[in-house]
Amino acid sequence: MNHCFFDQAVETMNHQDMRELQLRKLKWQVERCYNTVPFYKKKFDEIGLRPEHIQQLEDISRIPFMDKSELRQFYPQGILAVPCEQVRHYHMTSGTTGTPVTVAHSDKDWKRLAELQARQFIMQGLKPGDLLYQGYGYGTWIGGPSADIGAHAAGIRILPVGPGRTNSTVSWLKDFEANGITCTPSFMIYLIETARNLGIDPRSDWSTLRMSNMGGEAWSLGLRDKIESAMPVGFSAHNQYGTTEVGGPIVAASCQASQTEGYAHVWSDAYLVEIVNPESGEALEAGETGELVITTLEREAAPILRFRTRDLTAFKENPFDCSCGRQAHPLIKWFTGRSDDILKIRGTIVAPRRIEDIITRIEGVGDAWLIVLERPEGKMDNLKVQLELLPSVWEDELGRQDRQRVISSKLSDELGLRVDVEICNPNSLPRFERKAARVVDKREA
Amino acid sequence: MNHCFFDQAVETMNHQDMRELQLRKLKWQVERCYNTVPFYKKKFDEIGLRPEHIQQLEDISRIPFMDKSELRQFYPQGILAVPCEQVRHYHMTSGTTGTPVTVAHSDKDWKRLAELQARQFIMQGLKPGDLLYQGYGYGTWIGGPSADIGAHAAGIRILPVGPGRTNSTVSWLKDFEANGITCTPSFMIYLIETARNLGIDPRSDWSTLRMSNMGGEAWSLGLRDKIESAMPVGFSAHNQYGTTEVGGPIVAASCQASQTEGYAHVWSDAYLVEIVNPESGEALEAGETGELVITTLEREAAPILRFRTRDLTAFKENPFDCSCGRQAHPLIKWFTGRSDDILKIRGTIVAPRRIEDIITRIEGVGDAWLIVLERPEGKMDNLKVQLELLPSVWEDELGRQDRQRVISSKLSDELGLRVDVEICNPNSLPRFERKAARVVDKREA
Numbered sequence: 001m002n003h004c005f006f007d008q009a010v011e012t013m014n015h016q017d018m019r020e021l022q023l024r025k026l027k028w029q030v031e032r033c034y035n036t037v038p039f040y041k042k043k044f045d046e047i048g049l050r051p052e053h054i055q056q057l058e059d060i061s062r063i064p065f066m067d068k069s070e071l072r073q074f075y076p077q078g079i080l081a082v083p084c085e086q087v088r089h090y091h092m093t094s095g096t097t098g099t100p101v102t103v104a105h106s107d108k109d110w111k112r113l114a115e116l117q118a119r120q121f122i123m124q125g126l127k128p129g130d131l132l133y134q135g136y137g138y139g140t141w142i143g144g145p146s147a148d149i150g151a152h153a154a155g156i157r158i159l160p161v162g163p164g165r166t167n168s169t170v171s172w173l174k175d176f177e178a179n180g181i182t183c184t185p186s187f188m189i190y191l192i193e194t195a196r197n198l199g200i201d202p203r204s205d206w207s208t209l210r211m212s213n214m215g216g217e218a219w220s221l222g223l224r225d226k227i228e229s230a231m232p233v234g235f236s237a238h239n240q241y242g243t244t245e246v247g248g249p250i251v252a253a254s255c256q257a258s259q260t261e262g263y264a265h266v267w268s269d270a271y272l273v274e275i276v277n278p279e280s281g282e283a284l285e286a287g288e289t290g291e292l293v294i295t296t297l298e299r300e301a302a303p304i305l306r307f308r309t310r311d312l313t314a315f316k317e318n319p320f321d322c323s324c325g326r327q328a329h330p331l332i333k334w335f336t337g338r339s340d341d342i343l344k345i346r347g348t349i350v351a352p353r354r355i356e357d358i359i360t361r362i363e364g365v366g367d368a369w370l371i372v373l374e375r376p377e378g379k380m381d382n383l384k385v386q387l388e389l390l391p392s393v394w395e396d397e398l399g400r401q402d403r404q405r406v407i408s409s410k411l412s413d414e415l416g417l418r419v420d421v422e423i424c425n426p427n428s429l430p431r432f433e434r435k436a437a438r439v440v441d442k443r444e445a
Numbered sequence: 446m447n448h449c450f451f452d453q454a455v456e457t458m459n460h461q462d463m464r465e466l467q468l469r470k471l472k473w474q475v476e477r478c479y480n481t482v483p484f485y486k487k488k489f490d491e492i493g494l495r496p497e498h499i500q501q502l503e504d505i506s507r508i509p510f511m512d513k514s515e516l517r518q519f520y521p522q523g524i525l526a527v528p529c530e531q532v533r534h535y536h537m538t539s540g541t542t543g544t545p546v547t548v549a550h551s552d553k554d555w556k557r558l559a560e561l562q563a564r565q566f567i568m569q570g571l572k573p574g575d576l577l578y579q580g581y582g583y584g585t586w587i588g589g590p591s592a593d594i595g596a597h598a599a600g601i602r603i604l605p606v607g608p609g610r611t612n613s614t615v616s617w618l619k620d621f622e623a624n625g626i627t628c629t630p631s632f633m634i635y636l637i638e639t640a641r642n643l644g645i646d647p648r649s650d651w652s653t654l655r656m657s658n659m660g661g662e663a664w665s666l667g668l669r670d671k672i673e674s675a676m677p678v679g680f681s682a683h684n685q686y687g688t689t690e691v692g693g694p695i696v697a698a699s700c701q702a703s704q705t706e707g708y709a710h711v712w713s714d715a716y717l718v719e720i721v722n723p724e725s726g727e728a729l730e731a732g733e734t735g736e737l738v739i740t741t742l743e744r745e746a747a748p749i750l751r752f753r754t755r756d757l758t759a760f761k762e763n764p765f766d767c768s769c770g771r772q773a774h775p776l777i778k779w780f781t782g783r784s785d786d787i788l789k790i791r792g793t794i795v796a797p798r799r800i801e802d803i804i805t806r807i808e809g810v811g812d813a814w815l816i817v818l819e820r821p822e823g824k825m826d827n828l829k830v831q832l833e834l835l836p837s838v839w840e841d842e843l844g845r846q847d848r849q850r851v852i853s854s855k856l857s858d859e860l861g862l863r864v865d866v867e868i869c870n871p872n873s874l875p876r877f878e879r880k881a882a883r884v885v886d887k888r889e890a
Contacts, residue, residue, distance in 0.1 A: 076617070076621050084574075087602045088597050088602060088603065089605070090603070090605075091605075107597075110597070138584060138589065138605070138607060139605055139610075140604075140605065145593070148590070151533075152533050152534070152552075155533075157530075157535065158534055159535045160583070160584055160585065160590070162583060172521070176521050176522075176535075
C-alpha cells in the first residue's frame with residue numbers, strides 16, 4: 001500500500017516533538033482565551049485557575065469542560081477571541097436541537113481548514129488531478145465548503161453538487177469519471193440503490209471511483225462493508241469526523257491502514273483530545289468507550305477548550321501504532337453513537353449504530369431500515385426493527401419468513417434483549433438524502 | 446459620494462492603456478484557442494482565418510460567433526484549453542433548457558473570479574469588515590461560490606446561507622447586523638414581504654443594511670425603486686451580471702453612480718463585449734438595444750470567443766463617461782430581456798421585464814404578479830396580467846375596481862396593445878425563492 005502525505009513533516013512527526021508542539025500551542029491558546037474571552041476568564045477565576053497553571057499537557061484536566069448549551073449564549077457571533085472585523089466566514093450548527101451555534105473563522109482558520117481537509121483527502125487515496133464529486137451540504141453547514149477548499153488546496157478537481165440531484169449524480173459519476181465522492185453515509189446507500197434502479201451497476205459503471213469520504217453522522221463497519229461490496233474492486237469507504245463547533249470535519253479521519261480496522265487518526269497538531277467517562281468526566285484507558293472531549297490548539301477566531309462532544313468512541317489499545325507512519329496522531333474508533341442518544345430499553349442500553357452494524361452484516365437485507373421504539377399500554381417497552389430485503393430474497397415467500405426469524409434471533413442474541421423484526425414491502429421505508437433519522441421513538445409521544 | 450476601489454490602477458486605467466492591454470490579451474487568447482482547442486481551429490480554418498489576422502481590437506468581428514448549443518457538445522468536461530488535471534472547479538448551467546453546459550476553472554481562473562467579485566462588492570459600497578448575507582445558490586451554480594470567494598478576497602465577513610430559510614433570514618439580517626445581501630431580485634422581494642408578515646419592518650429593523658447585490662435574472666428599474674423604498678434610507682439595490690458560460694457573475698456591475706441611472710460597468714480588463722443586432726449580427730451604435738456578445742480575455746481553462754448571450758442591452762450614449770472614475774470600463778444598460786424569450790403578441794413584441802417595469806411603478810400594486818398568455822379558441826392571443834394589491838388598497842372594494850381600470854389602461858397605453866388585468870386575492874400568486882418564473886405561456890399547450 002502506498003501511503004501518501006499532504007504535509008509529511010507534520011504527519012510523520014515523532015511523538016516527543018509533537019507533545020512539545022502541542023504544549024506550546026495549548027499554552028498560547030489558554031492564555032489568549034483567558035485574556036480575550038470573558039466567558040473563559042470567569043470559568044477559570046471561579047476555580048482559581050490561571051493560564052500559568054498549565055505547564056504540561058496533563059494539566060488540561062484542570063480546565064473545566066464546556067458544552068453546546070454554553071455556546072448557544074454567544075448567538076449571533078459565537079464565541080470570539082478576535083475583533084469581529086477579522087472574521088471571514090461564519091458557519092452554524094443545524095439548529096435542530098435549539099438555537100444554532102455560530103462558529104466564526106478567521107482568514108488563518110480558513111486556510112488551516114483547507115490544509116487539514118486536503119491532508120485527509122490525500123491520506124485517503126486521492127491524488128492531485130483526481131476528480132472529486134462533492135455531496136456534502138452547502139450554506140450554513142461547514143461540510144460542503146470544507147470539502148471544496150480542501151480539494152482545491154490538494155490540487156484535486158472538484159465537482160460541487162451538494163445533497164440531492166440523485167438521478168443526475170448517477171450519470172455524472174460515470175460521465176466525469178469521478179475518482180472520489182464526499183457525502184453522508186445515508187446518501188451513499190441511497191445513491192447506490194438509485195443507480196441500480198436506473199440500470200447502472202456501480203461496480204462496473206463507476207469503475208474509476210476509488211473512495212468515498214463520509215461523515216456528518218455516525219456509521220458502522222457493517223455499513224462500510226455493505227458499501228464497499230457494492231462498489232468497484234479496491235474501493236475504500238473512508239470516515240472523517242469533526243463538529244462545526246470545533247472548526248469543521250477535520251478532527252479525525254481514517255487512513256488506508258486504519259480504515260480496514262475501523263479507526264481514524266486524530267490530528268494532534270490541531271486538536272488535543274480526551275476520552276472520558278460521560279458520568280464522572282474522568283479520563284478512560286485506551287480501549288474503553290467514552291465521550292470524546294476536544295480542545296482546539298490552533299483556532300484563532302473561535303477557540304474551544306474541552307468541548308464535550310457527546311460522541312462516543314475509544315482509543316485503540318495501541319493508539320500511536322499505525323503502519324501508515326502517522327505515529328503522533330492517535331487512533332480512535334469509528335463512532336458508535338452519542339452519549340445523549342443512547343437508547344435504554346427495558347434496562348438495556350442500546351446504541352442505534354450497534355443495531356445498524358448487525359443488520360447490515362446479514363445477507364439479504366436491503367438498503368433501508370428503521371428502529372422503532374414502542375410503549376404498548378401496560379406492557380414493557382418494545383424494540384422493533386423494520387427493514388427491507390433484497391428483491392431476490394423478497395420474492396421467495398418461504399425464504400422471507402425464514403429470514404425474518406434469522407434476523408430477529410441474531411439481533412436478540414447480540415443485543416441481549418428481544419427484538420421484533422418486521423419485513424416491509426420493497427421501497428416502503430424512507431430514504432435519506434441528508435442525515436438519516438432511523439430511530440422513531442414512539443415512547444415519548 | 447465616496448468611490449472606493451479594490452484594484453484602483455486597473456479600475457481607473459486610461460482608455461488608451463486599456464485598449465493596449467485588451468489587444469495583448471485578445472491576441473494571447475485567440476492564439477491559444479486556435480492551437481489547443483480543435484473546435485476553434487476548425488471554426489477558424491473553415492473561413493481561412495488565422496490568429497495573426499487579429500491585429501487590432503476591431504478585428505474581433507472576423508471571428509465567428511458561438512452559442513450555447515455549441516457548448517453542449519463538450520459535455521462533460523466543457524470546452525477546455527488546459528489539460529484536465531489543471532482544472533480545480535467545475536460549474537454548470539442549470540440544464541433547464543437542455544444538457545447542462547460545464548465550465549471548468551483553473552487555479553488562476555478561480556483567483557481572478559474572486560478578485561473581480563471583490564471589486565464589485567467594494568465598488569458597490571461594502572467595506573472590509575462589513576457583514577454580507579449570502580443568498581445566491583450553491584452546488585453546481587456559480588453564484589454562491591463566487592460571492593463567497595469574492596467577499597473573502599475583499600476582507601468582508603460572510604454569512605453563507607443560499608436560497609431559502611427565509612424566516613430565519615429575516616432574523617439573521619437583524620441579529621448579525623448585516624451590511625449587504627446577495628440574492629436574486631425575486632428572493633429580495635419575497636424576503637421583504639416575509640419580514641413584514643413576521644412583524645419586522647425592513648426600514649427600521651434592518652437599519653445596518655446598506656446594499657443588495659442582485660443578479661441571476663433580469664430585473665427592472667421599477668423593481669429597484671420598489672425594493673429601495675422598502676429599505677433603510679440610503680440603501681442601494683445594485684445589479685451584477687455575468688453568465689456561467691463565460692466564468693461567472695463578474696462581467697458587469699453597477700457602481701454607486703451608474704446604479705441610479707440603471708447602468709453597469711463592463712470589466713474591460715477581463716471581457717471584450719459587443720452589442721449586435723440579433724438578426725444580422727452587426728455591431729450597433731451606442732444607445733441601440735441589441736444582443737450582448739462576450740469574449741473572455743483572461744479565462745485559462747475555458748476560453749470563450751464571441752459568445753452570443755441572447756441577453757438584450759445597449760451601451761450608454763456616452764459609454765466611457767462615469768463620475769466614479771472607471772473611465773475604461775464601458776457602461777451598459779441593465780438588461781431588458783433576452784433575444785430568445787421576447788414575447789410576440791398579436792404582432793407586437795413585448796419584453797416581460799417591460800411589463801414588470803410598468804406595474805412595479807404603479808402605486809398600490811403588491812409584490813406578486815404573473816404574465817399569462819392565452820390563445821382562446823378562434824380568437825386572437827390575449828395578454829393577461831395577474832397581480833395582487835397592497836392590503837390597504839385591497840380592502841377598499843371600490844378602490845379595487847378603480848385600480849384595476851387604471852392598471853389595465855396604463856399597461857395598454859405603454860405597450861401599445863390591450864392588456865387584461867386580473868386582481869387576485871392576497872397571497873394567492875406564487876412567490877419565488879430562486880429565479881422567478883413570471884411568464885405563463887398557455888398558447889403552446
